[in-house]
Amino acid sequence: MVCLILGFENRSTLEQIKKYPNLSVFIENFKHVEQPLRSQSEIAERTNSNLSKTLFYNQEDHSMQPIITIGAQCSVDLTKRTIKNGKFYLIRTDSFYGVRALFNQSDGGLLLQCKNKEYPDEKISKSKTDSLEVLGYVYAWTNMDPW
Numbered sequence: 001m002v003c004l005i006l007g008f009e010n011r012s013t014l015e016q017i018k019k020y021p022n023l024s025v026f027i028e029n030f031k032h033v034e035q036p037l038r039s040q041s042e043i044a045e046r047t048n049s050n051l052s053k054t055l056f057y058n059q060e061d062h063s064m065q066p067i068i069t070i071g072a073q074c075s076v077d078l079t080k081r082t083i084k085n086g087k088f089y090l091i092r093t094d095s096f097y098g099v100r101a102l103f104n105q106s107d108g109g110l111l112l113q114c115k116n117k118e119y120p121d122e123k124i125s126k127s128k129t130d131s132l133e134v135l136g137y138v139y140a141w142t143n144m145d146p147w
Contacts, residue, residue, distance in 0.1 A: 040075070048138040049077040055136065056130070057090050057099070063114040064099050069143045074099060079139035083110070088138035093131055099138055 043053035108126030
């Protein structure tokens with residue numbers, strides 16, 4: 001049994017689909033209705049992020065796929081730099097600038113994790129954590145998947 005918690009917009013769409021005998025008839029009769037997209041300020045507010053201190057970064061590689069795809073626009077709150085295990089951050093080292101999931105390690109070091117298993121995770125020892133700059137917390141991203 002699958003249990004879904006749906007927002008108002010999703011419930012409304014499901015109710016519209018139920019009015020038709022099958023999905024094909026729904027699709028045939030579907031008419032696009034302009035709906036406002038969530039604004040940047042609404043997204044920042046919902047995530048408790050600071051829009052006035054948001055940097056927009058475009059994902060440049062496949063390292064965070066399938067979660068963040070290449071070309072995705074990432075919203076980065078520059079005021080949130082305290083590491084919460086498993087959250088995504090825009091980071092910079094001597095040889096890298098990009099997004100990673102960060103994890104504090106018991107020895108005081110950090111684990112920099114990619115979501116694409118073709119990219120190796122990186123461990124930064126406690127003595128070398130000063131060479132890593134956490135620019136901010138990635139609180140939202142928009143993936144594009146061209147047909």
